[in-house]
Amino acid sequence: MDQERATDRLDRHVLVIAIWAPALFSAVLLLHRGIATGGLWWIAAGFAALLAAYAGHIVANAVLGTGFSRGEVALGAVVFALVLAALLLDVLVAPEGITDAVWPALALGMGALIAAVVIYLVIAHGPRRAFETFDVIRDNNPRPASRLRHRGGRR
Amino acid sequence: MTTLLAACLLLGAGLALYVAARVARLGGPPAAFLDAGRDLPGWTACFLLPWLVLAGLGLDRHLGLVARYGLQASHVAVGMALVAMAALLLWNRLWHAARLAGLDTPGEALGRYYGSITLRVAVLALALLFALPFAADLLSSAAMLIEAVSQGALPRAAGIWLLALGLAVPAIIGGWRAAVLTAAFLSLFLFVLLPGITGFAEIVLPGPGFPAAPIPVGEGILWDRLPGVVRHVAGIGKAVPAEGIFTTLAVSSAALALTGIVLSPAALYFGQTLRAGRALGLSTVWLTGGLAAGLLVLCGPVLALRMAGGVAELAASLQAEEPLAGAGFLLLLLLPGLMLAGFLVTAGALIWTRDLVLRYLFPRLDARTQRFAARVSIAVGFFLMAFMAAFLPLVSAVLATVALPLAVQLLPALLGLSFLRWAGRGAVLAGLTLGCLIVVFTEPPGLILFEGLFVDLPWGRWPLGIHSAAWGLAFNLLLVLLSAAATQRAPDRRERDRLHDALLAATGFRIGGRGLLWALALIWGFLAYGPGAILGNFFFSDPIFAPGPASALGIPSLWVWQILFWLLGVVPVWWLAYRLRFGRTSEESVRPIVLGPPAGLRPPDWLAAGIARVAGRGPRARPPATRAPRRAGRR
Numbered sequence: 001m002d003q004e005r006a007t008d009r010l011d012r013h014v015l016v017i018a019i020w021a022p023a024l025f026s027a028v029l030l031l032h033r034g035i036a037t038g039g040l041w042w043i044a045a046g047f048a049a050l051l052a053a054y055a056g057h058i059v060a061n062a063v064l065g066t067g068f069s070r071g072e073v074a075l076g077a078v079v080f081a082l083v084l085a086a087l088l089l090d091v092l093v094a095p096e097g098i099t100d101a102v103w104p105a106l107a108l109g110m111g112a113l114i115a116a117v118v119i120y121l122v123i124a125h126g127p128r129r130a131f132e133t134f135d136v137i138r139d140n141n142p143r144p145a146s147r148l149r150h151r152g153g154r155r
Numbered sequence: 156m157t158t159l160l161a162a163c164l165l166l167g168a169g170l171a172l173y174v175a176a177r178v179a180r181l182g183g184p185p186a187a188f189l190d191a192g193r194d195l196p197g198w199t200a201c202f203l204l205p206w207l208v209l210a211g212l213g214l215d216r217h218l219g220l221v222a223r224y225g226l227q228a229s230h231v232a233v234g235m236a237l238v239a240m241a242a243l244l245l246w247n248r249l250w251h252a253a254r255l256a257g258l259d260t261p262g263e264a265l266g267r268y269y270g271s272i273t274l275r276v277a278v279l280a281l282a283l284l285f286a287l288p289f290a291a292d293l294l295s296s297a298a299m300l301i302e303a304v305s306q307g308a309l310p311r312a313a314g315i316w317l318l319a320l321g322l323a324v325p326a327i328i329g330g331w332r333a334a335v336l337t338a339a340f341l342s343l344f345l346f347v348l349l350p351g352i353t354g355f356a357e358i359v360l361p362g363p364g365f366p367a368a369p370i371p372v373g374e375g376i377l378w379d380r381l382p383g384v385v386r387h388v389a390g391i392g393k394a395v396p397a398e399g400i401f402t403t404l405a406v407s408s409a410a411l412a413l414t415g416i417v418l419s420p421a422a423l424y425f426g427q428t429l430r431a432g433r434a435l436g437l438s439t440v441w442l443t444g445g446l447a448a449g450l451l452v453l454c455g456p457v458l459a460l461r462m463a464g465g466v467a468e469l470a471a472s473l474q475a476e477e478p479l480a481g482a483g484f485l486l487l488l489l490l491p492g493l494m495l496a497g498f499l500v501t502a503g504a505l506i507w508t509r510d511l512v513l514r515y516l517f518p519r520l521d522a523r524t525q526r527f528a529a530r531v532s533i534a535v536g537f538f539l540m541a542f543m544a545a546f547l548p549l550v551s552a553v554l555a556t557v558a559l560p561l562a563v564q565l566l567p568a569l570l571g572l573s574f575l576r577w578a579g580r581g582a583v584l585a586g587l588t589l590g591c592l593i594v595v596f597t598e599p600p601g602l603i604l605f606e607g608l609f610v611d612l613p614w615g616r617w618p619l620g621i622h623s624a625a626w627g628l629a630f631n632l633l634l635v636l637l638s639a640a641a642t643q644r645a646p647d648r649r650e651r652d653r654l655h656d657a658l659l660a661a662t663g664f665r666i667g668g669r670g671l672l673w674a675l676a677l678i679w680g681f682l683a684y685g686p687g688a689i690l691g692n693f694f695f696s697d698p699i700f701a702p703g704p705a706s707a708l709g710i711p712s713l714w715v716w717q718i719l720f721w722l723l724g725v726v727p728v729w730w731l732a733y734r735l736r737f738g739r740t741s742e743e744s745v746r747p748i749v750l751g752p753p754a755g756l757r758p759p760d761w762l763a764a765g766i767a768r769v770a771g772r773g774p775r776a777r778p779p780a781t782r783a784p785r786r787a788g789r790r
Contacts, residue, residue, distance in 0.1 A: 006181055011196040011336070014174055018202070018340040021170070022347035029355075029479040036477075060198075 012064050016057060016072065023053030038101040047109035051116055058120060084110060157305040159482040167490075168321035171337040175329030178336070185526040188330035189505050190259065190428050195332065197434025199339035203425070204417070204438045205447035206342035207498070208238050210491035211416030211559065214349075215296065215466070217451070218488075221459035225370040225378025226713045227401035229459070232451035233717050234410020234684045236724030239444040240676070240731060241566075242417040246426030247435060247737045248573035248658060253427040254742055255657045256750035261423040262510040265565075267751045268572045268654060269580040270647055277587065279510055281562060282420040286503025286536055288554035291543035293492035294318060295551060298544070304467050304485055312545045319541035322497035326533050330526070334501040335425065341494045346446070348487045352480065353454040356461050356469070359476040365460040366710040372399075379711040380692035381406070390615030392602065400620055407684045408617075408625035415559030415624060418566060421502030429740070436738015444728040452721045456714065496540070504536035505529055515762055553599045556616075560598065560624035564590035567628075567635045576655040579645045582638035590631030597623035650751050661744045664736055672735070676727040683720035691716025 026049040034042030061067055068076075087110070091103050121130035183192065212231070220228040249264060258264035262282075266275035298314035309317075326334045357364045372378040375397040382398035391400070401409075416422060429435070462469050466488065474481025508529045513520060520528060543551045567586050571578030595601035598616060605612060617623060659665065681687040696712035708715065732738030 003181070003183055007183065007192070007194065008196075010177055010181060011198075013177070014336045014340060015196070015198055017170065017174075018343040021340070022344045025344070025479070025483065026347060026351055029477060029483065032479065033477045 008064075012060065012066060015060050015064075019056040019060060020053050023049045023056070027053075034105070035102050040102070040105045043102060043105040043109060047112055050109075050113060054113075054116055054120075080110075080113065157308055159478055160301070160304070160485050161309075163482050163486055164318075164321070164489075167341070168325075170340070171321070171325040171333075172328070174336050174340070175325035175333035178329035178333040185522040187332070188526040189509060189529050191330070191332035191335065193253070193259075193428045194430045195335055195425070195428050197430060197432045197437070199335050200425075200429055200434045201339075201438040201442050202342040202346065203335065203339045203498075204242060205443040206338075206345055206491060207416055207422060207495065208235060208413065208443060209345075209447055209451065210293075210495035212413055212451075214491050215300070215488040218455060218459045218462055221455050222370065222462045223372060224376055224399045224401055225372050226456060226711055226717070227377065227381050227399050227406075229452065229455045230381060230401060230406045230684065230688065230713070230717060231409045231413070232448055232455060233688075233720050233724065234407065234413060235448035235451065236444040236683070236721075236728050237410050237680065238414050238417055239439040239448075239728045241414040242422075242426070242443070243435060243439045243728065243731050243737045245418065245569050245573055246423070246429075247662075247740060249423055249427050249569075250429060250435075250740050251658055251661050251745065252572065252654065254745045254747070255661055256654060256748050258750070259427065260506055260509050261420045261427070262506065264423075264427075264572060265568055268651065269568070269583060270650070270751055271580050271584065273584055274568065274580075274587075275510060278420050278565075279507060281558075281565070282503040282506045284554065284558045284561065285419050285421055285499045287500075287540055287543055288551040289558040290496040290499045290503075291540045291547070291551040292555035293496040294540065295544040295548045297489050297492045297496075300466065300485070300489060304470055315541055315545045318493060319537050319544070322493065322500070323534060323537035326497060326501040326537070327530050330529065330533075331428065331501065331505055334498060335428075338494045338498045341490050345487065345490055345494075346450075348483055348490075349450050349454055352473075352484050352487055353458050355477070355480050356473060356484075357457060359480075360461060360472055365457045366714060368460065370456060370460050371463050380713055381689055384686045384689055386620050388618075388620055389613065390597070390618040390620070393613075393615035396620070400617075402620050403684065403686050403688045404625075405617070405620040405622065406688065407680075408622035410684050411628065412559050412563060412622045412624035414566075415562035418562045418569065419499070419558070420506055420562075421499045423569075424502050424506055425498075431740045431742050433739050435740060436732035439738065440725060440728045440732045444725050448721050448724065452717050500536045500540050501533055504532040507536075508532040516766065553603065556598045557594055557600055557623075560594040560622065560627055561591055563624040564594060564627050564631055567631055571635075571651075572654075573658075576648075576651050577643060578635055578639050579642045579651070580647060581642050581645065582635045585638050586631040586633075586635035589634050590627035592627075593630055594623045594627040597626050653748060654750055657746065657748050660746065662736070663744065669735065672727065672730050675730070679720065679723055679727055683724055688716070688720075691720075 027046045030042050030046035030049060033039065034044075034046060057068075057072075087103065087106055118130075124130075186192075217228070217231070249258075249261070252258045252264055252268075256267070258267055260278075262275045262278035265278060266272065294315055295311070297318060298311045301309050301314045302311045325337055329336075362368070370378045377398045381401060381403055382396055383402045385402050385404045386396045388394045388396055396402075426435075461472075466485075470481045470484050472481075473484050508525075512528055512532065513525055517524075517528070564587055567578060568583045571583055596605065596612070597614065597618060602612060602616065618626070682690070691713045693712055695708055695715045
């Protein structure tokens with residue numbers, strides 16, 4: 001049974017890679033084109049490729065009856081943070097004029113990615129559970145009474 | 156561009172290696188190395204089947220033909236629905252046969268069902284043909300393309316060995332599951348690349364594209380129409396019509412030849428090792444008959460027009476606009492061949508290991524040693540394939556021409572196993588022999604050999620413009636029908652009936668008695684790629700129901716016809732998959748049976764004698780014949 005589960009996990013893992021690899025290739029191509037030529041539509045198309053891969057990932061999860069793994073969430077968060085940091089750094093330190101034309105579009109695209117994640121969480125878990133996913137402060141109360149339902153059913 | 160392309164290829168090889176390592180670290184039973192535990196996920200079929208077909212067609216060659224002959228060559232894409240139907244019908248039945256009677260490989264299925272060693276040998280020979288010359292030809296073409304675009308920086312021979320190494324290592328490490336997962340992963344990548352690169356080229360490249368501009372073809376070639384139903388020509392190499400070679404019969408026979416890729420031993424083995432589920436329907440209806448055929452119909456002429464100046468020129472133009480687009484275009488042409496070559500060699504090596512090494516040569520190996528034997532087979536297979544590609548490219552190219560049409564000659568045998576219980580061993584073998592002979596003598600191997608040794612034949616390749624697969628299959632089927640009529644009372648009929656009864660009980664559906672479906676499929680076939688397709692030449696530009704030409708359409712009438720019949724072609728595939736439930740496989744109603752004589756360990760005498768000569772040891776002693784115990788009462 002464990003062997004079966006491990007095989008299923010690996011199959012799903014490869015499917016997820018298969019979904020993201022062409023999307024990342026397309027996104028890099030389109031975003032590079034957009035940044036190099038200042039074409040906002042290219043940048044929009046680049047982010048659309050990322051959103052399509054995200055949608056594909058959600059569909060794969062739904063079909064296979066799984067959710068995002070911890071590794072996937074961590075990788076996504078780290079990559080997003082790095083890209084965001086790079087963008088901010090670029091805006092702050094780059095010579096004037098280089099990023100003026102494209103940074104609003106890039107920021108909008110990053111915002112769209114965050115919005116997509118939030119919308120997914122709200123649809124998949126509902127507003128309360130989606131918030132609880134990140135609400136680590138609520139779990140800091142060690143008293144058993146904090147678990148009672150009438151006290152909010154913490155944990 | 157060379158650096159970027161090399162980086163992309165290295166990244167792909169790295170991903171394949173990663174997948175293989177993860178598969179190897181699963182630590183499953185050693186036997187799963189050979190067949191993935193007959194539990195390959197359904198999504199692999201969804202993505203891999205369409206690209207097996209497109210790679211079998213040869214995307215780069217297809218685009219080259221469209222650039223040379225125009226829409227008449229592109230019409231072959233409409234026939235992909237036929238390929239989808241063949242895969243649906245035969246893979247479903249073979250999958251059930253594998254679960255019902257333990258017929259785990261195509262050779263085992265045909266050999267045990269018909270009780271024929273000859274059919275086992277024929278399947279092994281076919282697997283070898285696909286694994287060595289056919290795959291070597293694909294690899295050689297890929298290496299030539301890399302040499303051309305790198306302006307000689309990576310010579311063809313070096314490219315071949317590097318590419319073969321990149322394909323071999325993951326297969327040796329991860330076995331069948333890793334090979335299939337990697338191929339499916341690449342297929343999904345290609346599904347994005349084909350429309351993506353086409354759209355990108357149309358947006359950024361200067362000048363009008365198709366259909367605003369006509370495809371520039373040679374003098375006299377009819378780029379926007381089919382040049383007739385059939386032409387009285389001797390064939391390629393002797394005489395070809397000036398208007399182009401793709402008559403309607405050429406198109407329909409080429410589509411028939413394309414089914415050879417799903418009838419190849421490797422593809423059948425893939426179908427047998429899939430997990431139960433609904434993936435087969437999804438794969439054949441929506442992704443092969445729908446998406447892949449549509450992409451080929453819509454993107455083929457558009458991309459081919461841009462390729463009029465050659466592959467390297469288009470790659471350079473795209474690279475000037477966006478470096479990654481140039482690399483993406485080259486990947487689009489390279490990856491299908493590489494993916495198919497890796498798939499065919501791995502499957503061929505595994506089939507040879509199971510059907511020859513483990514069954515006859517070393518039948519008493521334990522599971523771990525079986526896995527080692529499979530690894531050695533895969534390594535040897537890749538080495539021989541790379542050797543042929545590097546040092547025998549012409550021989551590979553000549554032999555590769557017969558692989559697909561010879562695979563089509565297995566169709567009557569497979570139909571007999573799947574549906575036609577009246578087709579017996581003698582009939583199938585007679586038909587197969589005749590069909591193969593006709594294929595060989597209407598393709599370069601037979602023509603070169605015969606004309607080199609004796610006299611010139613009056614026909615060339617594909618006489619009357621009809622593909623050798625169709626010539627062979629027509630005579631093959633005729634002989635099977637005639638022979639089957641004379642061998643209805645053959646002693647093996649009972650065994651055949653047992654499997655068909657078990658198949659019927661397991662699946663619960665028959666293929667007969669569906670008049671509307673078959674009428675619909677025949678009418679569609681007649682109009683889509685049969686003789687009726689000739690109507691598409693002017694149907695929408697000069698309609699017979701209107702007084703004058705309809706110039707407002709603005710696009711060639713034949714292209715509209717192709718799009719229309721691509722869409723209509725999804726209907727019969729959908730009907731088969733969902734209404735007749737061929738798109739679904741399930742183990743719920745499977746009641747295993749023992750078919751034919753039990754799998755003996757003793758090799759056939761001719762094989763044992765051959766081994767004895769080579770190995771210098773005597774054939775294995777036969778076990779003593781066991782007699783039925785005498786009844787106590789008998790004296």
